[in-house]
Amino acid sequence: MVSARAAQVGPQILVASNRGPVSYAFEADGSLTPRRGGGGLVSGLSAIGSEADTLWVCSALGDGDREAVRRGVGEAGVRMLDIEASVHAAAYNGIANSVLWFVHHMLYQTPLEPVFDAEFRREWGAYEAYNRAFAAALAEEAAEGASVMVQDYHLALVPGMLRELRPDLRIGHFSHTPWAPPEYFRMLPDDVARQLLRGMLGADRLGFLTHRWADAFTRCCEDAVGGLGTTRVGVHGLGADAEFLRRRAHEPDVDERLVALREQIGAGRKTIVRVDRTELSKNIVRGLLAYRQLLLDHPEWRERVVHVAFAYPSRQDLAVYRDYTAEVARTAEEINSTFGTPGWTPVILHVKDDFARSLAAYRLADVALVNPIRDGMNLVAKEVPVVSDEGCALVLSREAGAWEELREDAVCVNPYDVMGTAAGLFAALSMSPGERSDRSKRLAAAATALPPQRWFLDQLGALREA
Incomplete structure (x- = not known):
């Protein structure tokens, strides 16, 4: 069902990523100074043009960002989420960077790691909460039928969560990392592996940087959840500016x-x-x-x-x-x-x-x-x-x-x-x-x-x- 907010005028193009196009730093007098980010994603969004009805949803990453949210300081076209610092730390460092990054880059020293214990389950709950906060914000902001482009392994569950909240949206997800082959991806607990794949398959379309990573994802889906369903997969090799x-x-x-x-x-x-x-x-x-x-x-x-x-x-x-x-x-x-x-x-x-x-x-x-x-x-x-x-x-x-x-x-x-x-x-x-x-x-x-x-x-x- 489309929310009441979506029936009003809202952005037609939304981007969601852990890191946004701007961050805030404290000055000596306590004021906040915005600093523009760089990279391919920031450059890419600029291609839409300043007149386009767009919104970038991102996370507050430091004390300056969180204070900016509390003070109502911000920039047009950006919504920064002040997710509890402990939740962000567990989701970002505990799961995204210490588990998902290691799996997709095949970095584990397998005689000793990984160990999926009670602490992992606690951090996985934070990762779910982190993704849920993004899905809720996107559902609240998006105009009816808007296009939402979710970025990277930090937000792998967002497409499925957002699909449940807003089935009217066009949802895409892009992976900026490799994707692990099935025999390595299978290292994750079975329920977590399925949850990740089904989360991403909530998107209408998934993007990868190379055919190799796209093929690995497809094989993981065939192995763990029976295939891609109606989700389409494409390859877009980001070039230099x-x-x-x-x-x-x-x-x-x-x-x-x-x-x-x-x-x-x-x-x-x-x-x-x-x-x-x-x-x-x-x-x-x-x-x-x-x-x-x-x-x-x-x-x-x-x-x-x-x-x-x-x-x-x-x-x-x-x-x-x-x-x-x-x-x-x-x-x-x-x-x-x-x-x-x-x-x-x-x-x-x-x-x-x-x-x-x-x-x-x-x-x-x-x-x-x-x-x-x-x-x-x-x-x-x-x-x-x-x-x-x-x-x-x-x-x-x-x-x-x-x-x-x-x-x-x-x-x-x-x-x-x-x-x-x-x-x-x-x-x-x-x-x-x-x-x-x-x-x-x-x-x-x-x-x-x-x-x-x-x-x-x-x-x-x-x-x-x-």
Whole structure:
């Protein structure tokens, strides 16, 4: 049944995600300052246009956000939900990031984990409550027949919950992560696995970044709940925003950081660049070990190449991520102490997030290393060829979603094989300038085939057709 609110004028396009397009920070005088978010989803929503009747429903993520909700501070087109902090923590850290992320990225050390005990059930109840709050807000806000686009694994139950509240709506869900194959997904308790799948199948249409992830979801449904029912599945490989990246990469702050990086690297040296969060799936430690192996196998490259590694801290409230961040730093230091000379630092490691510095590294990259053990897409693999000044070679894991689109012109590697990755780095460094430039141009063309605006509008159009 359509609610009384929906019979009135309401938004015709709604987006729901854990993180919204704006956050709030306290100033010294107690006032709140809004900060605009970035990323493909924010860029994609901008494609609808400022005149469109839209609403973005998101969660208050910190004290500034919660205070903004309490004070009635907000921005047009955004509804921020002040869900109890303990519920959000249990749903976000306990389930979304410590269970669902680990399942879809196949990260568990299975002799010891996971353990689905009473604490898991308590956190699962919080995850249900978190999703229910989003479903209720969307049901309250949406105009009759509106299109609702729900984002990612944090909100996997929302489509089914919203369908029960508002059967008149067009509901879509997009997964920005990989999807686990049935044999790994089956690790979840049976009732939880079925609840997740049925929650997503409440949507009219589901979107995935690659055919591989879409096929894995379909097989899980066939295995656990008897198929997809009437839900349609589509693939939309999010591309890089070339216009924004190229413009932003030549602004003064990027130029300043480019000068500083070149001084650190030293004249005449090649660069291997990686830019990642210290997320377990990004495989930063094995990437460093592969670089170490390159220096062992090919001593002629010593003092001629520098590995510029940006590893920005992620999820540091979880112990396993803090430990991993420390191991990244330890491995980089070990390489520098073993191979470094007074005039050459083999690894330049930065751990403080700095987008302008990342773009500067993109520009000077001779080789980009993107070697995740599993990744929904990985936009870095698409961004570096777009921004690189002289063209770069891409060493790319076959487990990255981007591999599906970029494999023809990348140097593809098995992310677990340190020796093979070292050989891939050597091949990339040894590539002739002409071949590197030609490959980089083709990579950039493939990487920008579906920019964020087109990616969003394509999904919206497919949902309306469904």
